[in-house]
Amino acid sequence: MSDRPKDDPWTQGTAPDAAASSAAAPTEGAEALREQQRLKQIELMDRWIGGVLVEQRRTRRWKLFFRFAWLLLFMALIGSLAYAVMRAPVDGMVQGQHIGVVEINGVIDSEAPANADRIIDGVKAAWEAPNSVAVVLHINSPGGSPVQSQRVYDAVRQLRESGDKPIIAVVEDIAASGAYYMAAASDEIVAAPASLVGSIGVIYSGFGLGEAIGRLGVERRVFTAGDNKAFLDPFSEIRPEQRDFWQEVLDTTHRQFIDDVKAGRGERLSDDPDVFSGLIWTGEQARELGLVDRIGSIEDEAREQLEEPALHDYTPPEAPFDRISRELGLMATQLLGLSDSASPMRYQLP
Template sequence: MTPPNDDASAPSDPTVPNPDSTAAAAPPPPIGRGSFDHVMEQFARDYLRDRRSSRRWNLFFRFGWLALGVFAAWSVYRDNHSSSTPTGPHTALVELRGEIAAEGQASAEVLLSGLKSAFEDAGAQGVILRINSPGGSPVQSGIVFDELRRLKEKHHKKVYAVVEESAASGAYYIAAAADEIYVDKASIVGSIGVLMDGFGFDKVMQKVGVERRLLTAGENKGMLDPYSPLSEKQRGYAQAMLDQIHRQFIDSVRTGRGKRLKETPETFSGLFWNGEEAVKMGLADGLGNLDYVAREVIKAEEVIDYTPKENVAERLAKRFGAALGEGAVRALGRLPALR
């Protein structure tokens, strides 16, 4: 006879915990003051954590900006004091690179700052203006030409123009003020002329049926507007102005080069030549580079650069603001240029 199964027949004891019931999650506490305090405490902890994180990021950015300012100040100081003051005889160098414009490293302000320092240094036996430029503003070129001649007379020092790739148009305008001009046999030299370029869209607008509404006070105020027709009278005004600037350019070249210049009908036509031909035409005095002129002509082989250098703070300023005005003027494309 099989004994009865005690486990199956035994009634459940309410005092013994049920394994299945312990696995289930405990029911949430009843809503009351205790649960409200718990929620507020959690909110306060989260808020304080966010505030601490925000303060850390604020401190990080403040220290970042402070470090940037210190770095910019250090860069300015380094640029101004990086080279020791020359004590012995040497050749002074000033670089003219890129387009000659009021805003840029080839402006009259920048070039003359370096040239004045070079001329005023008692150890500088001569000044070399090393040129690699296609030209640019006739105003900036004329300012440098006049000041360069004044500095030569005041300090009784010679200045030599050394052309690398090119000294064209406004760059040659400046080079003409030098006592002597040296070029490479393949340098581009000359382009003694003036241009003013632009576009005319008035006929295109007529074809597509677009009306130009330009209001001016003064009959020539809209002169050279690309969307309006150009009258013969206005064309004559513009040409007369270009001819006058061209005449100023020619007079400066003749003054600077003197009897060395072998004029031909093409000399002032805007043509350009290589360095070898430029020497034959009297536009240059000989073939030579920076080291040759310093060593063989000036007789001071040590070369010290007086070209003003742009520091970090200036580059940042130009990137975020100063260059905008220059870009707007260039976009018009209507100012005379020596290039």
């Protein structure tokens, strides 16, 4: 019995063909390469299809977003119009005798709710309403823009001189500076005992930051045409003659304020020089100085004028959309450190 394997090809003369083995190897490598290329193509195709699907989903999302945004905008506009229509004063709508009220709240400014156009429109509507027996300026304001205050003052004085319907200013918490300027045009001024009234003066405030930026190594570059064009620039040095000039501007504006208050109040004003010094008084003190006529409230005025007190608000409504845009603009100016007032001078409490 032999230990040699019976089927050994090497002993039986049937060894494998080396050439055939070497020929089969490249064929298998080519097949494998083609398979890898096919798989890569499939993978690239999957990625491309996936990208297209993702982009389509994004496009659909943005379309939905913009459709929803336009829908919200449309609804906001419709709501604003409906609000304005419901709140707008309409001749003949108010039945029975009443007192027409115009609200003056907050800082007086062309971009604020207490702006001249809005206040004047309300005053005229209340004045022209056939069933209003008196017009009340219901004031709760620290003042503000000189121009806006002067415009309201002039409009009220014209109405006051054109008819016999009384125009009464009623002070809630405060009627200071530009707000008192408006009140001075009315026939009478009424205030609560603790109301703050007066502040007949003009203010401008700023900062001198020239030394501060010098210490930081910052150079201020300003190019102007005109020797005094940048005299209010907080980073520039103000010369004595420029300071004198600006003080003259403030004094002139103050004189306009004093002249109009005297014209509106007449002989009721006290001769006390402090009246026009910029001081602010309580309602009781203001009455002694002739700045107000009597102590009371808007309810007292309603009872004074009518047996059955009735008030109707003629203040033109402010559209919600305008209010939102104004608040956003105010936030932006505050974040950027910009002034939100058109005029650097103010009839306003500091």
